[in-house]
Amino acid sequence: MSKAETRAGKIAKDQLQSIIERIERLLEEKKAIADDVAAVYAEAKGNGYDTKALKAIVRMRAQDPNERAEFETILETYMQALGML
Missing domain, CATH: 1.20.5 (Single alpha-helices involved in coiled-coils or other helix-helix interfaces)
Known part of the structure; x- marks a missing residue:
């Protein structure tokens, strides 16, 4: 070498x-x-x-507001379809 x-x-x-x-x-x-x-x-x-709620809020605040709103809309639609709302 x-x-x-x-x-x-x-x-x-x-x-x-x-x-x-x-x-x-x-x-x-x-x-x-x-x-x-x-x-x-x-x-x-x-x-x-409630630490689970706190963790969910921290996660939500880290998301893009538009993406979060879109996800919440989809989630609500699914929950209505399943009779959860």
Whole structure:
């Protein structure tokens, strides 16, 4: 193996290691944030709020308003067809 190939291999190894370490660090941060979110839901539950409803509201607020309205219309149509409304 030539010196250039060895150097290229070292650079690739260093780059790969850097990528892996960044991913690991981000996954640790993601877990910490997930733990924080769980703590907020636990606090809400302790204050008498329904966490399923809170999660549904958070999901809905993240959606595009037009897509949400379209989905709600379809859902209502299906529920009427099934005699649920």
